[in-house]
Amino acid sequence: MRVEIWSDIACPWCYVGKARFEKALAAFPHRDQVEVVHRSFELDPGRAKGDIETVTSMLTKKYGMSAAQVDAGEDNLAQLAAAEGLGYRTRGRDHGSTFDMHRLLHLAKEQGRQAELLQVLYRANFADERSVYSEGDERLVGLAVAAGLDAEDARKVLADPDAYADDVRADEREAAQLGAGGVPFFVLDRKVGVSGAQPAEVFSQALTQAWGERQPLQLIDSGDAEACGPDGCAVPPQH
């Protein structure tokens, strides 16, 4: 079974929801047969690479929240994150473009390091004192290396804005096709969808439901199969 999770590094509910999903997965009897794939989703796709501000500034300007409302929301998120064992820095976080991070996540996927990099990026964005946006490409190179990637590979991707850009866009198109208007968005075997950072019990239910709906294969049979098995290979037809 395959679980695809659309999310953005800048999305606090994705950070919390991932931990809740992982709790459900750890308790799922068939967890060894579940593969998890990260899919890209940018909450702020129009934002340019150098356009950085604080989360507070972004939320007050874009959504008209008061600074007190932002602080209360952040404090609450920190509590919910702590309940999942996650650190959360409530004041002074930055907001910026996550496009480069998604491109790096596709590089990491090719190298079998996607889960590691995703966790490193979430932690850096939500729990570290240092910004993931304002220190330039070398900050992301350092995080990529912490996830087991090669520094030079990461540098090359960051220096070329086209590298893995199509992969990020393809994920985002697919999210739209699947009806995902927000993230986190969980898709199990392309059958069952879960929207949002639901309680672990909801993820457990989704895993059980998708597992139960696995169907017997419909075998397309076109007569003699040219195949090999434990008893040898089919003798090819004589021409």
Add this chain to the structure above:
Amino acid sequence: MRVEIWSDIACPWCYVGKARFEKALAAFPHRDQVEVVHRSFELDPGRAKGDIETVTSMLTKKYGMSAAQVDAGEDNLAQLAAAEGLGYRTRGRDHGSTFDMHRLLHLAKEQGRQAELLQVLYRANFADERSVYSEGDERLVGLAVAAGLDAEDARKVLADPDAYADDVRADEREAAQLGAGGVPFFVLDRKVGVSGAQPAEVFSQALTQAWGERQPLQLIDSGDAEACGPDGCAVPPQH
């Protein structure tokens, strides 16, 4: 859509069937949304690493074929391979354990090089004058490097018989669960199965059928979704 292909490097129908499938895939309108994954299947899982003989010797001893029957079968396979643009050495090929090659294919999967290594191994086994079995680990290291893997990574895996062994066994257990008694065995989105090196038209039909059966997601809704979208993040409930 995901296509999983169970196969063995020592299986001539897998070599030919892969090319036929790829012909169908190249003509499939949604090919950009199709992901292909190799799965391990050993035709001769009981064979020890050093136990090497010629294909002719194996076929005559194990299946009671005459040398003339073996030669005729190999000539025929060479014709069918040539029709797909593939080389095929009809005389003097070796037979042995493919376990180490499957372990390397799982290493290659982690590094995004599985398709490359699979093609390199097939070509080496079926078209090269040199044996993939009798020259020791360094022969496989050379093939891994030709597929873009790091020589030292490949050497480490070959030196440790447990490395990726569980992954190979898990693929083989899954083949049995899906009802695959032989290979190649193609599974499309875990819905449609195709057994054997069928003509490209059969693979085209299978791709079209599986694509048409993609279903709308069943969304599990548990009330308020804690999620972020283009219009901001849900304000967390106040405790």
